[in-house]
Amino acid sequence: MKAMLGDTVLAEAARDELISIEGNWYFPPYPDPYPAAIQRVGKDFSNYVAFWKEVRVVD
Numbered sequence: 001m002k003a004m005l006g007d008t009v010l011a012e013a014a015r016d017e018l019i020s021i022e023g024n025w026y027f028p029p030y031p032d033p034y035p036a037a038i039q040r041v042g043k044d045f046s047n048y049v050a051f052w053k054e055v056r057v058v059d
Contacts, residue, residue, distance in 0.1 A: 003027060004056040019043050024050040025057040
């Protein structure tokens with residue numbers, strides 16, 4: 001999948017490497033989240049990043 005801003009690719013990773021939380025796609029890497037957040041999501045999303053709503057995430 002790709003994170004796009006206009007025609008610019010900001011990030012790209014295989015779909016199985018991404019994590020979806022509340023409609024947001026998280027790409028590797030991301031800062032260390034609180035343990036309670038990991039429990040809530042059900043996956044460790046440490047070292048992942050997400051993008052603001054203006055960025056399109058496409059297959």
